[in-house]
Amino acid sequence: MTPGFPSLRLRRTRAHDWSRRMHAETVLSPADLIWPLFIAEGKAYREPVATMPGVERLSVDLIVEAAREAADLGIPAVALFPNTAAAARSDDGREAVNPDNLMCRASRAIRDAGIDVGILTDVALDPYTDHGHDGLLSDDHRILNDETLEVLAAQAVNQARHGADIIAPSDMMDGRVGVIRTALEAEGFKDVQIMSYAAKYASAFYGPFRDAVGSGGRLVGDKKTYQMDPANAEEALREVALDIAEGADSVMVKPGLPYLDIVERVKSTFAVPIYAYQVSGEYAMMRMAMDAGILDRDRGMMEVLTAFKRAGCSAVLSYFARDAARLMHQGNRG
Template identity: 45%
Template sequence: MTASGNDAAFPAARPRRLRRGPALRRLVAETRVLPRNLVLPMFVKEGITEPVAISSMPGQVQHTRDSLRKAAHEAAAAGVGGLMLFGIPAHKDERGSGADDPDGIVQAALRDLAAEVGDDLVVMADLCLCEYTSHGHCGPLETGGHVDNDLTLERYASVAAAQAEAGAAVVAPSGMMDGQVAAIRAGLDRAGFGQVPILAYAAKYASSFYGPFREAAEGAPQFGDRSGYQQDPANVREALREVALDVAEGADMVMVKPGLAYLDIVAKVAEASPVPVSAYQVSGEYAMIEAAAERGWIDRERAIVETLTSYRRAGAEQVLTYWATEAALLLR
């Protein structure tokens, strides 16, 4: 339709001109997700001979060392930027001894991955004790059942050195203990690993979205919960304070976890942080999209790319996502 006699009745500004066709939309897109922005979380379990399906996370498994290597090669071939490794030991105890055992499952798997894909992507190790303790909390307990913060710092420093010795390119403390970054930095430096960076889970919230992860990592608390050390979902300033403390203690990168319900936090952290910012698309987010897609309620592939774009738009330079390999192929 053309204007006749009254051009003012028609808009002079027409933003739709730049939305005509996928090629033009791609050309002018403000935010891009590239395969190298993605990090794939992976679980490796001691004592199994075949991968074990995770029922609450369709398509995800607890890996054997062999299947882990295969999946890592697939991620590297797709252009994924990194891997984040979680270990599930065959035996647990009060202090989480398996976490820094040189022959423990994570250290063995780190050696595998560093040797086979370490030149192609960044091999990271989650640094915590919840998968290794018999009680499921993130550090040794003091009288009364609370986590002993300062004793836990000693354990974290030891775990960091063991992971670095095994080949971790980055260690990622996730326990939300006060002073954990400083203790880990000092421990790494003492052990001769001054070049190993720390990706700090700086703003990790006590979230309902971790449910499927607890099946995947077999690390659910045997009593209570982790709200005594993870952040209250109501708090924003606390997240910025935690980030500032971690950076001051020597964090080379910081992370916000979870992501989708905390994109405001991601944006504020990205604006304030002098170091790179990561965000974790957690197990509950993955499970919700998979469940809705299985029922035909949403377009699965579009939802994956759209949510990853939202992370990048909020300011995350890296996104940890269980879809990393698949999304990398879609994006390419």
């Protein structure tokens, strides 16, 4: 039987900072973060993303510097996303399998620099198509699921060949995890992980990301026929189960904060590592509130990141990763 008041006063353990730290049920560290980075053409080039305050597109040489900073801060992995030039885009997204595309060049450069950081690469066609979709389109603008799988498999092998440690298919085509796993095994990349965007919703929170990779203004129609309905939860469990069965080493829920209930349900149902993506719209919303003085920057950032881990995440992809890691290092020095 649990004693009641006044024998039990829960405020006792909250009375001092040392006690609050000692009784913390969820502890956040830099190892719980993955830092998304946007790649651009050029050298020593950086360009602010207008809809994402504090986030920039970086040329490959600066991507290497960012990866080195991530490693120094204890962030275990960076996630790479290319801003492909318009001239390199096509209806079939053929630039995705070019061994000298932005993604491959950035991965190679990080590897050649000897930086001890994991490289996570996005597998989907939207950064490479002129229509902004994640897969191939028919003449009447339907997504060609099965035809897309072959291209995604070639894209994944291309990325693995040039240094990717974690292949992260974000396309939401049915069957793509199994096809990619088979292709990686056939090419000898048996140790390359797959982190599947297993429950990726057709969300309003992706807008700034699409601006960052240059696909937003190109999108023909919407992605509701392959990304998930925000109203559905049981379907997310089915998607996760399928991806695990096909060979995913870990799974992701995207977006993050509006879908913490999905994170918790996936965590309680499946014995696999669960990740969440604190997506561009979530980040932009918080940053704009911070810049306006409405939300305390450090407290707000850390509270939300802690919420992800409390819900069951193994780690979080977040544009706050570097700032949060810096803040944690400052606290440790204190």
